[in-house]
Amino acid sequence: MSAYEISIISIIGINVILAVSLNMISGFCGQISLGHGAFFGAGAYAAALTMVGSGSVLLAILAAVVTGSLLGLAVGFASLRVRTDFLAVTTIGVNFLFVGFVRKQAWLGGEMGISGIPASGFGPVGNMTMILLFAAATIALSLYISRSWMGFAFRAVGEDEGAAATLGISAGAYKLAAFGIGTALAGLAGCLYTFFTQFITADAFDFIFSVMLMAMVVIGGIGSTWGVVVAAVGLTLLPEAIRFVNDYRLLVFGGLLVLVIRLAPGGLAGVIQKAFLAVRRS
Amino acid sequence: MYYIDLAVTGISFGCMYAMMSVGLTLVYGLLRILHVAHAAVFALGAYVTVLVANATGSILLGFLAAMIVTPLFGMAIYRVMYEPLLKYRPDVPLIASIGLLIFMQDAFRIVFGEQGITFHRNAFAFTTFNIFGVTVSAVQIATIITAVVVFTALHLFTTRTRIGIGWRATVSKPQIAASFGIDPIKVRYLNFAVGSVLAAIAGGLVAEMNNLVDPGIGFVVSYKALAIIVLGGLGSVRGTLIASLVLGLVEAYGTIFIGAWLDRDAIAFLALIVLLMIRPQGFTGARTA
Numbered sequence: 001m002s003a004y005e006i007s008i009i010s011i012i013g014i015n016v017i018l019a020v021s022l023n024m025i026s027g028f029c030g031q032i033s034l035g036h037g038a039f040f041g042a043g044a045y046a047a048a049l050t051m052v053g054s055g056s057v058l059l060a061i062l063a064a065v066v067t068g069s070l071l072g073l074a075v076g077f078a079s080l081r082v083r084t085d086f087l088a089v090t091t092i093g094v095n096f097l098f099v100g101f102v103r104k105q106a107w108l109g110g111e112m113g114i115s116g117i118p119a120s121g122f123g124p125v126g127n128m129t130m131i132l133l134f135a136a137a138t139i140a141l142s143l144y145i146s147r148s149w150m151g152f153a154f155r156a157v158g159e160d161e162g163a164a165a166t167l168g169i170s171a172g173a174y175k176l177a178a179f180g181i182g183t184a185l186a187g188l189a190g191c192l193y194t195f196f197t198q199f200i201t202a203d204a205f206d207f208i209f210s211v212m213l214m215a216m217v218v219i220g221g222i223g224s225t226w227g228v229v230v231a232a233v234g235l236t237l238l239p240e241a242i243r244f245v246n247d248y249r250l251l252v253f254g255g256l257l258v259l260v261i262r263l264a265p266g267g268l269a270g271v272i273q274k275a276f277l278a279v280r281r282s
Numbered sequence: 283m284y285y286i287d288l289a290v291t292g293i294s295f296g297c298m299y300a301m302m303s304v305g306l307t308l309v310y311g312l313l314r315i316l317h318v319a320h321a322a323v324f325a326l327g328a329y330v331t332v333l334v335a336n337a338t339g340s341i342l343l344g345f346l347a348a349m350i351v352t353p354l355f356g357m358a359i360y361r362v363m364y365e366p367l368l369k370y371r372p373d374v375p376l377i378a379s380i381g382l383l384i385f386m387q388d389a390f391r392i393v394f395g396e397q398g399i400t401f402h403r404n405a406f407a408f409t410t411f412n413i414f415g416v417t418v419s420a421v422q423i424a425t426i427i428t429a430v431v432v433f434t435a436l437h438l439f440t441t442r443t444r445i446g447i448g449w450r451a452t453v454s455k456p457q458i459a460a461s462f463g464i465d466p467i468k469v470r471y472l473n474f475a476v477g478s479v480l481a482a483i484a485g486g487l488v489a490e491m492n493n494l495v496d497p498g499i500g501f502v503v504s505y506k507a508l509a510i511i512v513l514g515g516l517g518s519v520r521g522t523l524i525a526s527l528v529l530g531l532v533e534a535y536g537t538i539f540i541g542a543w544l545d546r547d548a549i550a551f552l553a554l555i556v557l558l559m560i561r562p563q564g565f566t567g568a569r570t571a
Contacts (some may be wrong), residue, residue, distance in 0.1 A: 081562045089512040093551030100548025251388035257381025264371045
């Protein structure tokens with residue numbers, strides 16, 4: 001495999017983890033989060049500092065997961081107070097706050113970011129394999145949760161909080177659980193990203209990236225694990241596929257986003273479901 | 283005197299934010315959509331103002347042209363993009379809206395260049411007055427006066443005219459208003475038209491203030507406007523006006539006191555998050571959430 005292919009596959013794996021974990025929060029549990037990049041970034045920075053300090057891969061993974069989920073739980077508590085669109089804007093705020101804060105901190109490298117992060121020691125192929133294993137584990141976890149009691153509770157809370165509460169489902173506890181799990185995985189993805197690039201700046205975790213992740217969830221079909229996986233792979237490959245229009249990359253991306261949502265508001269999962277129903281009816 | 287200077291800066295920014303975000307509040311109040319692409323309308327207004335002003339030599343004509351073009355664009359956004367998406371979850375139109383903003387922003391970059399465009403003649407931006415030792419620029423005065431005029435007009439329109447009253451009726455109780463013969467679809471178009479005109483004026487004023495329109499002009503402002511309308515209590519025009527002024531002032535002073543620690547654009551969101559934790563329904567406390 002060429003270095004190019006290895007790096008593309010690594011990025012796909014990372015984006016799959018991010019999109020699937022965001023889908024747990026926004027898809028399963030209905031809590032719109034447009035700040036997933038902040039948790040990803042928190043994990044990446046935690047991993048980078050740990051690697052620079054200790055060089056231990058295991059510690060770095062641990063630090064990233066813990067940092068991601070702690071920040072996530074903090075936002076989760078916010079989700080208990082503010083709802084729906086208020087929450088969406090709050091999470092946008094969290095993302096801008098994260099980037100704005102990191103840029104001004106000398107100990108986090110400021111505008112320049114952190115470079116020269118020690119290698120994980122697995123080499124590019126080893127890193128890629130690790131990323132893919134974690135991505136597969138994330139998908140498995142997502143499928144498991146969606147079929148478990150917890151998944152039912154998430155969906156109940158997402159559909160109608162009041163009704164869920166009437167059934168004795170503690171909406172607050174499940175929201176916190178969704179944020180905790182989803183952002184822990186985002187932190188993990190951040191750590192893998194750090195191993196992959198060995199160089200991070202705040203710009204990699206900006207709001208546009210969070211929008212990109214949300215776009216993967218919406219285009220894949222909100223709540224559908226496989227739909228989101230396909231969309232994550234597709235949207236990651238898209239910039240590569242339209243490399244020939246490199247100068248118009250954002251134009252094409254924005255246009256396609258509008259077009260896809262306009263034509264298939266239910267996402268890929270919605271399209272497939274419709275096709276399936278049509279075949280059965282005929 | 284320095285602190286009063288900051289207050290003037292803060293208030294003029296606040297007025298600009300208010301004109302920018304009232305359109306968003308209007309759309310949210312009626313359709314429950316976070317209309318992020320409003321920032322593209324704002325940017326379009328700024329570009330048209332500069333282009334026409336340069337072509338004709340009159341800044342006034344520039345503003346006028348922007349106020350004609352942007353409502354058409356705003357209404358087209360509603361017709362083509364939002365109307366078919368109304369029955370889906372709010373994140374669906376939101377993502378489409380963000381997509382359109384990204385598209386427009388890149389389109390502006392491709393057509394008018396990375397560096398943006400400037401006024402050929404803009405004596406206005408550099409004229410300053412000294413009032414009792416406080417330095418005030420002509421653009422700041424113009425912004426504040428424009429905002430006062432625009433919002434007084436809007437207030438009179440919504441309270442004194444039949445159309446305005448019908449509009450408010452539709453926003454608060456769409457079904458009942460419809461049964462009284464008010465066409466809700468026309469109200470939606472009116473909503474987008476009025477909001478877009480306000481955004482165009484704000485865009486033109488920002489272009490004046492910076493003497494520059496670049497592709498990124500709408501980007502940060504758009505998310506700040508989201509913070510503002512949420513602070514204002516989503517859908518409340520009065521709350522939005524208060525929140526805009528508060529944010530303008532918080533930013534002006536905040537940049538001085540905590541600027542070393544946090545950048546200007548993040549201050550708005552820090553204020554937002556702190557306030558939301560204290561008052562989850564925003565300033566006005568309307569229970570829309």
